[in-house]
Amino acid sequence: MLDIWFTENHTEGYRVSWRVDKILYTEKSPFQEIAVIESPDLGRALLLNNMVQTTTRFEFIYHEMIAHVPLMMHPRPKRVIIIGGGDGGTVREVLKHPAVEAVELVEIDERVIEISKEWLPEISFALGSHKVNILIEDGLKYVKRYSSRYDVIIVDCTDPGGPSLELFSRGFYQDVFQALKDDGIMVSQTGSPTFSPHFKQAVENIRQVFPHSKPYLTSEPAYMAGFWTFTIGSKEYKFDHINAGRVLTADTRYYTPEIHRAAFVLPKYIDQLIK
Numbered sequence: 001m002l003d004i005w006f007t008e009n010h011t012e013g014y015r016v017s018w019r020v021d022k023i024l025y026t027e028k029s030p031f032q033e034i035a036v037i038e039s040p041d042l043g044r045a046l047l048l049n050n051m052v053q054t055t056t057r058f059e060f061i062y063h064e065m066i067a068h069v070p071l072m073m074h075p076r077p078k079r080v081i082i083i084g085g086g087d088g089g090t091v092r093e094v095l096k097h098p099a100v101e102a103v104e105l106v107e108i109d110e111r112v113i114e115i116s117k118e119w120l121p122e123i124s125f126a127l128g129s130h131k132v133n134i135l136i137e138d139g140l141k142y143v144k145r146y147s148s149r150y151d152v153i154i155v156d157c158t159d160p161g162g163p164s165l166e167l168f169s170r171g172f173y174q175d176v177f178q179a180l181k182d183d184g185i186m187v188s189q190t191g192s193p194t195f196s197p198h199f200k201q202a203v204e205n206i207r208q209v210f211p212h213s214k215p216y217l218t219s220e221p222a223y224m225a226g227f228w229t230f231t232i233g234s235k236e237y238k239f240d241h242i243n244a245g246r247v248l249t250a251d252t253r254y255y256t257p258e259i260h261r262a263a264f265v266l267p268k269y270i271d272q273l274i275k
């Protein structure tokens with residue numbers, strides 16, 4: 001048995017190590033260091049700059065929660081854009097909604113898509129769907145071009161740093177607001193409420209732009225310990241509202257209507273943090 005470990009540095013004083021059975025692939029793209037490893041506790045994992053992005057063992061939790069919550073709030077989510085998300089997991093979940101007619105995936109790093117297609121087919125297979133249009137572009141610039149065009153915008157990006165830094169800014173959320181139709185909804189992953197320094201500011205930035213906004217919770221064993229958050233910004237529909245008549249018939253392993261509603265119930269200390 002190999003005794004190779006990779007260590008993820010979460011904060012100055014908190015790091016986590018995972019044992020590695022095999023290093024399957026490594027590359028330095030123009031944007032980041034990309035690796036695919038096999039680990040006994042994660043399955044196959046995609047790492048970007050040595051941070052776990054997605055794993056075959058736990059990805060369903062994150063991808064179901066970032067996709068189904070906003071899509072089930074909307075009565076007719078026809079046109080969806082995903083910013084980042086090059087591994088394809090969010091696309092796969094979005095396409096479980098027959099109402100969705102077109103998905104644009106705006107990923108800055110083409111290599112993340114190609115490597116995910118090769119090494120993580122169970123996550124990336126839906127990228128080949130005829131409903132999906134893949135655009136290799138900076139999501140920040142892309143959304144600026146459109147007005148009242150999308151039903152749902154999903155920001156499935158890396159934690160703030162390099163090209164994703166501004167994807168947590170108020171200016172970007174204003175552009176997202178503009179790109180959404182009158183009853184549009186956005187969601188962004190907003191990190192760990194406990195350990196991500198940007199969590200509070202990102203939630204505040206979304207609140208300043210959207211009439212309805214709230215973080216919701218999940219717990220993902222491959223990410224920082226404790227809760228993981230996503231934050232909804234909605235023009236019309238209330239965040240914990242599953243639209244009447246919407247039923248998700250596709251298989252899920254984590255998302256249920258009960259989980260949807262419960263995810264918005266925040267422990268007091270998180271509620272106080274964002275007040």
Ligand code: SAM
Pocket residue numbers: 031048052053054062083084085086087106107108109112137138139140156157158159163164165167189
């Ligand atoms: N689930 C993941 C997480 O939170 O750890 C995020 C997964 S996905 C792989 C993140 C993607 O966002 C990366 O492939 C990265 O290249 C992309 N990304 C970062 N900044 C971007 C930008 N400005 N425009 C488009 N894509 C961006």
